[in-house]
Amino acid sequence: MEIRHAHLYDYPKYYDLVYGSDWKAEFDFLEDCFEQYTPRVVRRLFEPACGTGRLLYRFGKAGYEVAGLDLNPQMVDFCNQRLKRHQLSESAFVGDMSDFRLKKKCDAAFNTINSFRHLATQEQALGHLRSMAAAIAKGGLYVLGLHLTPTAVPPMEEESWAARRGNLAVLSRLWVAEHNRRRRYERVGMSFDVYTPSEQFRIVDETKFRTYTAPQMRELLAAVPEFEIAAIHDFSYDTAAEVIVTAATEDVIYVLRRV
Numbered sequence: 001m002e003i004r005h006a007h008l009y010d011y012p013k014y015y016d017l018v019y020g021s022d023w024k025a026e027f028d029f030l031e032d033c034f035e036q037y038t039p040r041v042v043r044r045l046f047e048p049a050c051g052t053g054r055l056l057y058r059f060g061k062a063g064y065e066v067a068g069l070d071l072n073p074q075m076v077d078f079c080n081q082r083l084k085r086h087q088l089s090e091s092a093f094v095g096d097m098s099d100f101r102l103k104k105k106c107d108a109a110f111n112t113i114n115s116f117r118h119l120a121t122q123e124q125a126l127g128h129l130r131s132m133a134a135a136i137a138k139g140g141l142y143v144l145g146l147h148l149t150p151t152a153v154p155p156m157e158e159e160s161w162a163a164r165r166g167n168l169a170v171l172s173r174l175w176v177a178e179h180n181r182r183r184r185y186e187r188v189g190m191s192f193d194v195y196t197p198s199e200q201f202r203i204v205d206e207t208k209f210r211t212y213t214a215p216q217m218r219e220l221l222a223a224v225p226e227f228e229i230a231a232i233h234d235f236s237y238d239t240a241a242e243v244i245v246t247a248a249t250e251d252v253i254y255v256l257r258r259v
C-alpha cells in the first residue's frame with residue numbers, strides 16, 4: 001500500500017468518517033450534564049478544538065447556538081461548510097485554545113476526546129483553562145474528557161476503528177510509539193488506511209500528547225479556582241455513574257463548573 005506522510009487533521013473528511021458516527025452517546029451525556037450540573041438554562045455552546053464539528057452541528061440542529069475554535073484551518077473550513085449546509089451560521093474560527101477570547105460568553109463548553117492533551121506545556125494547559133473560565137458564564141459548565149496515565153496498571157497502548165460510507169472506507173489506528181513519564185509526553189503514531197474504488201493508500205502521522213496522572217490533573221485544576229469539580233464521569237457517558245479517580249483510572253470526564 002502506498003504510504004503518505006502527512007497530518008491526519010489535514011484530512012477532515014477521513015477524520016469525520018471514522019469519528020463522526022460516534023456522536024449520540026456523547027450528545028446525550030452532554031445534555032444530561034446541562035440538566036444536572038448547572039442552574040443555567042443552556043442555550044449557547046462552545047467547543048474548543050472543535051475539529052470537523054461532528055458534535056457542534058448536531059447541537060446546532062437541536063436548537064442551541066453554537067461556536068467552535070480549532071487550530072487547523074482545514075478543520076475549521078470543513079466545520080463551517082457543514083454548519084452552512086445545515087442552515088446554521090458559520091461560527092467556527094481558527095484560533096489557539098491555549099489563549100483566546102470569546103465575544104459572547106457561553107453557558108457550557110465541551111472538549112471530549114483528548115484534544116486538551118495536545119497542549120504541550122503546563123503554561124498552555126493553564127492558559128487554556130483560564131481562557132475557558134473567561135469564556136463561560138458564572139454557573140456554566142466545561143465538560144473535559146481525557147485519558148489519564150494510570151500508575152497502578154499498564155496504560156492502553158493501541159486502538160483501532162473502521163468506518164465506511166458509500167465507496168469510501170477508512171481504517172484508523174493509534175499506537176503509543178514512546179511514553180516518557182519524566183518529561184510527560186506520549187509520542188503517538190496515527191494512521192488512516194483509505195480505500196476508494198480508484199486508489200488505496202495509508203496516511204501516517206505522529207503527534208505528541210501531554211500526559212497526566214490523576215495527581216497531576218488534580219494539581220492543574222486546583223491552580224484554576226475559577227472552576228470547581230461538579231462531577232467526574234468516564235467514557236461510558238452515563239451521568240448516573242460517578243467515577244472515583246484512582247491510580248488505575250484511565251478514562252475521565254471532568255464536569256467543571258464556573259464559580
Ligand SMILES: C[S@@+](CC[C@H](N)C(=O)[O-])C[C@H]1O[C@@H](n2cnc3c(N)ncnc32)[C@H](O)[C@@H]1O
Binds near residue numbers: 054
Ligand atoms: C482529536 S481532534 C478532536 C476534534 C473534535 N473535538 C471531536 O470531538 O471530534 C483534535 C483537534 O484538536 C485541534 N487542536 C490541536 N491543538 C489545538 C490548539 N492548540 N488549539 C485549538 N485546536 C487545537 C486539532 O486541530 C484537531 O482538530
